[in-house]
Amino acid sequence: xxxxxxxxxxxxxxxxxxxxxxxxxxxxxxxxxxxxxxxxxxxxxxxxxxxxxxxxxxxxxxxxxxxxxxxxxxxxxxxxxxxxxxxxxxxxxxxxxxxxxxxxxxxxxxxxxxxxxxxxxxxxxxxxxxxxxxxxxxxxxxxxxxxxxxxxxxxxxxxxxxxxxxxxxxxxxxxxxxxxxxxxxxxxxxxxxxxxxxxxxxxxxxxxxxx
Numbered sequence: 001x002x003x004x005x006x007x008x009x010x011x012x013x014x015x016x017x018x019x020x021x022x023x024x025x026x027x028x029x030x031x032x033x034x035x036x037x038x039x040x041x042x043x044x045x046x047x048x049x050x051x052x053x054x055x056x057x058x059x060x061x062x063x064x065x066x067x068x069x070x071x072x073x074x075x076x077x078x079x080x081x082x083x084x085x086x087x088x089x090x091x092x093x094x095x096x097x098x099x100x101x102x103x104x105x106x107x108x109x110x111x112x113x114x115x116x117x118x119x120x121x122x123x124x125x126x127x128x129x130x131x132x133x134x135x136x137x138x139x140x141x142x143x144x145x146x147x148x149x150x151x152x153x154x155x156x157x158x159x160x161x162x163x164x165x166x167x168x169x170x171x172x173x174x175x176x177x178x179x180x181x182x183x184x185x186x187x188x189x190x191x192x193x194x195x196x197x198x199x200x201x202x203x204x205x206x207x208x209x210x211x
Contacts, residue, residue, distance in 0.1 A: 075133045082126035090185035144195045
């Protein structure tokens with residue numbers, strides 16, 4: 001709505017209730033200016049809100065080449081796979097503990113010296129991938145993965161120490177895997193899910209440009 005339209009409307013309103021020409025013009029101009037200012041202010045506020053929203057989006061976007069994007073994508077894909085393997089290994093311990101049975105470490109398929117080698121292999125793969133790609137991962141995401149790695153190390157090395165301690169014995173499973181460690185393994189899975197969400201959110205901020 002432009003000023004001319006506002007004046008016309010205001011004038012017609014004043015005429016309809018009666019009034020002289022000078023008064024009509026004065027009132028029409030006064031009313032139209034007030035209405036125009038309010039309309040301008042409304043549109044100005046809307047414009048500023050939309051501009052700030054757009055500015056915020058642009059400030060959080062990151063422009064990278066397709067080659068760089070592909071490289072980063074592969075890094076996160078490998079990290080996700082490696083840390084998922086760690087989570088699976090921790091879950092197998094949690095499942096094994098159900099019922100607090102007596103086991104023989106020499107014969108058990110999950111709590112065994114052979115399993116120690118597999119634990120070390122799985123955890124080392126995840127850790128090495130993280131450290132090798134540290135320069136290419138945003139600090140916040142790197143720190144999240146690092147915290148997961150430290151948690152896994154705490155869990156695995158504690159379990160490994162007890163497996164070695166009771167290597168030649170039949171022992172209750174709760175002496176190998178504690179209740180607290182079961183809770184920590186669940187925490188690991190939850191935190192891994194959170195990291196995956198952050199990675200997805202980060203990738204969504206990337207805009208690919210031509211190489």
